[in-house]
Amino acid sequence: MSLINTEIKPFKATAFKSGKFIDVSDADLKGKWSVVFFYPADFTFVCPTELEDLADNYAAFQKLGVEIYAVSTDTHFAHKAWHDTSPAIGKIEYTMVGDPTTTLSRNFGVLIEEVGLADRGTFVVDPAGKIQIVEITAGGIGRDAGELLRKVKAAQYVASHPGEVCPAKWQEGEKTLAPSLDLVGKI
Template identity: 75%
Template structure:
């Protein structure tokens, strides 16, 4: 069963953000759009390229009212150490959530039990706390923050315009579709 359109499960975690440790719960995510980006581990290879790419686009997410969270099964202490030693991770201004208990990774069904690490999972959560988008793939495949931005814009558009849907490759300002009897067989 998919977790799309389900309410996020309760959790409590500590994150590293801008030189401080902060508490994050399911309630922290509510009230605005949120992106959770799970990655396997700090001090690895593909992960810093993804987190840096997300950092480069962070202001655009913020302008859209979206808060971003990186999540791995490392501790918040490891996140701070990585931030202090990696040029790529020094750019990160969003929270890096520590999930050493693996509760959050289990809740989002991305935990690789035998490795104690998460798959590369991306989740978009609406302000009411429902999962609206998920993408999970092999750990050898890096993600693209600009494509995630496009998907978040589509999710926000659909939420604000009930009855409309965004077709493939939709971009902000492009035409949408309104499913109806008149549209059947015309696409």
């Protein structure tokens, strides 16, 4: 079943952000654009490259009013320890959510049951709390924050311009499409 246009399910979790432990819930994701970025585990190999890429692009996401929530089934304590010991993870200013109960991983459909870890899942949530983008990749395939940023801009554009859609490789400021009978067979 597709999660596109479904509302996020209720959750409560503890996270690490800016040197502190904080509580996070589904209510925190509503009222603004959010990216929920699942990864398998702290202290691994592909994960820090992805999280560092997000950290390097965090200001660009913030400029769009987008908050980032990185989630693994590790605890918030493990997130702090990783943040304190890894140069790549030490750059992170966004929220790192602990999901040891696997509630979030189950809610978003990315839990690998037999190992208790999350798949690499990326979810863009609109201000109404509805999922607009879903991307899930195999464990060995890292994601690109620049491409995610492009997709978020497209989602925001479509949300604020009813009747328009963004074609492949669309970049901010480029031409969009207005689906109509006149376009059928002409693209």
